[in-house]
Amino acid sequence: MDGFDPDVELMLKVRNGDTESFNAILNKYQRPIFNYLYRCLSQLDEAEELTQEVFLRVYASRRRYEPTAKLSSWIYKIATNLFLKELGKRRRRPSGELRSHSEDSQESSAERIADSRPTVLQDIEETERGRLISEAIEGLPGNEKAALLLRKYHELSYKEIAAAMGCTEGAVKTYIHRGKLRLKDRLSSYLKEGAL
């Protein structure tokens, strides 16, 4: 592990039975992990449930914890695994159910953005911009979405993302590159018009 990670110290205390230190970890990471999973899944209740599951797994593993990597990388790794697993479950669900979740917006986000362009662009606000971007991100394939989100919103290095996703740095660069190209395509009209 490179450098000193204060989170590791907290986790070592948790390993020795200090639950208050785990509250400190929760305070620090519950919001980023929740936002990460929400952006991945676009479902508040599922995001909260998975966030709880992430921390339950971290807590359950406290006695086996060894500070071999940054704690944040480990937490994001668990979150990413849960997200990709959940994505797999969604794919296996009947198509009727799928439409009620992200797939619906995945397929049509670009069209919806395009259709509403003339009116929305005239009076676009920050929240609306956020919605457009969220919808565009929602439509990305799982790996590209995870890599891009971890890079942009959680400021993880390529190496950390690779560790979190269980792939090589090269694969991470490819995911991010492809993800950006998709986003550029979906949001190109807004980018050109300066709406974003």
Next chain:
Amino acid sequence: MNCREIQFMLDQAVEEGTALPDGVARHLATCPGCAAYRKEMARLWQALDFIEVIQPAQGFQARFWRKVGEQESRAWWSGRWTSWLELGRQPRVIAGAALVLALALGTTMVVNQSGIAPIEQGAPLASLDDDWLLESLSTAVESNGQALLAHYDLWAPEGEELSGFPTPLLIPQSTPDPKIPNRGARHEKIG
């Protein structure tokens, strides 16, 4: 390097806002496509900042610790069962349990055979006045009233009225007769 490779390399520079490597900078100066790509990507990366940050619902930590409690409770019970099952697989434990069971069965059989002297089939109820028998009955009642009832019903002569008999016998000490302690209790109904 071709344009695709250049664009791939541009990503990291755009994300981190770092200076471009010499080779990439030279390429950008001569390639309008890659230069445009760089600008678009920089704008896109900046635009991604406009995304809402949300908070987990209130009571997140309380819900978390409640779930921890539930999980640990489940794990504890699961552990108990597992340890019992593990224990049950050990030959010594099995042999010990078998020995205890055999002893319990043997003791029960001995008590059943010798605890109360059997009464001859059809003997008159009056013959129960024997002090020794009553004492035995009372002692047995104290330990197992139902067993005594079954025993007495079996050996009582046909047609003999026994209704109300077992109840007072089940608690003979409650109405002691100072002269003949056990005999007095036999026909009196308590309560």
